[in-house]
Amino acid sequence: MNILLEIKDLNVSFQGNETENKNENKSENKKEIKNETKKENETGTVTAVSCLSISIREKETLALVGETGCGKSVVAHAIMRLLPPESRVRGTIEFGGKNLLGLREKEMAKLRGKEISIIFQNPSLALNPVYSIGNQLAEPLRIHGQEKGKGKEKKKTEALSKVAGALKRVGFSNPHEYMGYYPSWCSGGMNQRFLIAASTILDPVLLIADEPSKGLDRDRVSELENEFKGLKEKSETALLLISHDLGFVRRLADRVAVMYAGEIVEIADTSSLFESPRHPYTRGLLNSLPERGFVPIPGLSPPLSSPPAGCRFHPRCNVKEKRCMQEHPKLKESNGRAVRCFLCP
Amino acid sequence: MSLKAENLSKIYGSGLLGGGKCIFRDVSFELEPGKTFGLMGPSGEGKSTLGRIIAGLESPTAGAIHFKGSPLSGMKKAEYATFRRRVQMMFQDPTDAFNPGKRIEHSVSEVLKLLDTPGTERIRRTKEMLKTTGLPEEVLARYPAQLSGGQLQRLALGRILLLEPEYIVLDEPTSALDVSVQAQILHLLKKVQDEQGIGYLLISHDEAVVRFMSDSLGMLENGKLDVIEA
Numbered sequence: 001m002n003i004l005l006e007i008k009d010l011n012v013s014f015q016g017n018e019t020e021n022k023n024e025n026k027s028e029n030k031k032e033i034k035n036e037t038k039k040e041n042e043t044g045t046v047t048a049v050s051c052l053s054i055s056i057r058e059k060e061t062l063a064l065v066g067e068t069g070c071g072k073s074v075v076a077h078a079i080m081r082l083l084p085p086e087s088r089v090r091g092t093i094e095f096g097g098k099n100l101l102g103l104r105e106k107e108m109a110k111l112r113g114k115e116i117s118i119i120f121q122n123p124s125l126a127l128n129p130v131y132s133i134g135n136q137l138a139e140p141l142r143i144h145g146q147e148k149g150k151g152k153e154k155k156k157t158e159a160l161s162k163v164a165g166a167l168k169r170v171g172f173s174n175p176h177e178y179m180g181y182y183p184s185w186c187s188g189g190m191n192q193r194f195l196i197a198a199s200t201i202l203d204p205v206l207l208i209a210d211e212p213s214k215g216l217d218r219d220r221v222s223e224l225e226n227e228f229k230g231l232k233e234k235s236e237t238a239l240l241l242i243s244h245d246l247g248f249v250r251r252l253a254d255r256v257a258v259m260y261a262g263e264i265v266e267i268a269d270t271s272s273l274f275e276s277p278r279h280p281y282t283r284g285l286l287n288s289l290p291e292r293g294f295v296p297i298p299g300l301s302p303p304l305s306s307p308p309a310g311c312r313f314h315p316r317c318n319v320k321e322k323r324c325m326q327e328h329p330k331l332k333e334s335n336g337r338a339v340r341c342f343l344c345p
Numbered sequence: 346m347s348l349k350a351e352n353l354s355k356i357y358g359s360g361l362l363g364g365g366k367c368i369f370r371d372v373s374f375e376l377e378p379g380k381t382f383g384l385m386g387p388s389g390e391g392k393s394t395l396g397r398i399i400a401g402l403e404s405p406t407a408g409a410i411h412f413k414g415s416p417l418s419g420m421k422k423a424e425y426a427t428f429r430r431r432v433q434m435m436f437q438d439p440t441d442a443f444n445p446g447k448r449i450e451h452s453v454s455e456v457l458k459l460l461d462t463p464g465t466e467r468i469r470r471t472k473e474m475l476k477t478t479g480l481p482e483e484v485l486a487r488y489p490a491q492l493s494g495g496q497l498q499r500l501a502l503g504r505i506l507l508l509e510p511e512y513i514v515l516d517e518p519t520s521a522l523d524v525s526v527q528a529q530i531l532h533l534l535k536k537v538q539d540e541q542g543i544g545y546l547l548i549s550h551d552e553a554v555v556r557f558m559s560d561s562l563g564m565l566e567n568g569k570l571d572v573i574e575a
Contacts, residue, residue: 244523290553
C-alpha cells in the first residue's frame with residue numbers, strides 16, 4: 001500500500017507566559033538551535049511533540065496510544081492545522097505530495113473536512129447545540145460546494161439524500177426523523193455517531209478519530225467499533241485512531257504507535273505489539289490492563305517543560321542502565337517495527 | 346456506623362400535573378466503613394443521580410438516607426453539616442473540579458481555610474496530603490491546565506481527604522484516564538481505604554474496575570437495583 005500521509009521530524013512547542021515569551025524572542029536570534037532546548041525549558045516553553053516521524057498508508061488504521069498529556073491530540077491538531085497561533089510547529093507533514101505545514105490557510109481549508117476529517121473528543125461539545133443534526137451534517141456539503149451549478153431545490157434534495165445516506169451508514173434506519181433532532185435530545189453514543197456521519201459525508205481519504213470511545217459505556221463502545229469496521233468496509237478511508245482504550249485499539253488497528261512524553265517509543269503491527277511488546281513503557285502499559293491485574297507503572301510521567309536527560313522513561317523504568325540516564329535513545333527500526341530503547345534488540 | 350439508602354426513588358418532572366419519568370424505584374443498599382459497594386449499569390440508568398443523592402447533593406423523590414442511624418430528613422443544621430463533610434463525592438473529570446484561573450495551592454488551601462485551620466497547620470496537612478497521594482510539592486504552584494488528568498485526579502482525592510471523610514462516592518473516577526493512570530488511581534484508592542477505613546460507593550460502567558475494587562456489587566438497570574454479589 002502507498003503512503004498516504006508522512007510526518008517527518010514534527011516538533012510542536014507552546015510558549016509560556018507573556019514575559020517569558022518576550023525574553024525568549026529577544027534571545028532567539030542570538031542563540032544557536034542547540035541551546036534552544038535548554039532556553040525553552042528555562043522559560044517555561046512546553047515541547048509537546050519532539051522529533052515525531054510516522055506514516056499512514058492508504059486504507060490503513062494506525063493507532064496512536066499513550067498516557068494523557070503525552071501529545072497524541074497535538075499530533076492530530078497539527079495535521080489538521082488547528083493548533084493555536086502561539087504554538088511553534090516545525091518539521092513536515094506530507095499529504096498528497098504537499099507539505100501541509102507550508103500551505104496557505106485558504107488551501108488548507110479546501111482539504112479540511114473533504115480530504116482529511118477529524119472526529120473530536122466529547123461529541124456533546126463538538127456539535128452545535130442550536131442547530132439541528134441535519135443542518136450540521138449538511139455543513140461540509142455547503143462549505144465544499146458539492147451542490148454547485150444546480151438549482152436551489154435540486155441542491156437541497158441532493159444534500160438531504162446525502163445526509164440521509166450518511167446517517168443510514170452509521171446505523172440510523174429512519175434518518176429523516178433524526179435530521180430534525182438537536183444534540184441535547186440525544187445520548188452521547190448517538191451524538192458520536194452523528195459526528196462520524198458528518199466527518200465521513202464527503203468520503204475523506206484520511207479520518208482522524210481523537211479518543212472516540214472516551215466516556216462511552218461498553219455497549220456504546222461496541223457500537224462505535226462496529227461503525228468504524230463498517231466504514232472501513234464500505235469506503236477507502238484510512239484511519240488515525242487516537243485512544244487510550246487499548247482493547248478498542250487492539251480490535252481496530254493494523255499498526256500501533258506508542259507515545260511517551262511527546263515521543264514515539266515503539267511502532268509495530270497490532271498483534272506483535274500486544275503479544276510481544278519491546279519497550280519497557282509499552283510493557284508497563286499492557287500490564288496496567290484489567291486482564292493483567294491493573295499493575296501500575298511506578299512514578300509519574302515527566303512534565304513536558306523539563307523532560308529528564310537521557311531516555312525520557314528512565315526514571316520509571318525497572319530495567320534501566322547507566323547509559324539510559326545519560327544518552328537519548330533513537331528510534332531503531334528492524335523487521336517492520338521500531339523501538340526507542342538501548343536495551344531492546 | 347453505616348450509610349444506608351432505604352427505598353430510594355427518583356422521579357423527574359413529578360409536579361402538580363403528575364406524570365414524570367421514573368429513573369429508579371425502591372433502591373436500598375448499605376455502605377460500610379472500609380468497604381466498597383460497586384454500582385454498575387448502562388448509561389442513563391441513574392447511577393450518577395443515585396450517587397448525588399447519597400452524597401446529599403440531590404434529594405430523592407421518596408425514601409430515606411440514614412447516616413449513623415439518623416435519617417437525613419430529620420437532621421439539625423449542625424448534624425447535616427457534619428454529614429456533608431463526612432460524605433464526599435469525587436467526579437469523573439478532574440479538570441472540572443479545579444478553578445482553571447487559580448493555582449492548585451489556592452484550590453487546596455481553600456478547603457482548609459473553610460475548616461478554620463491555622464496557617465502552619467495548613468502547610469503541614471497539605472504536605473501530608475501530597476505525600477499520601479504521591480505528588481511532588483511543585484504541583485502546588487501550577488495551574489490545573491499544567492497538570493495531567495492523573496495528577497488532577499490524585500489532587501481531587503487529596504483535597505477530599507483533607508476533610509477527613511468517612512464515605513466517598515466515586516463517580517466514574519477513572520473513566521477519563523488512560524489504562525496506566527487508571528491502575529495507579531485504583532491502587533491509590535485501595536491504599537487510602539486500607540489506611541483510613543473509608544467506605545466507597547464506586548459508580549462505573551467498567552465491570553473490570555468494579556470487580557477489582559468492590560466487596561459487594563449491584564446492577565442498576567430498568568429502574569431497579571439488583572445486588573448481584575455480596
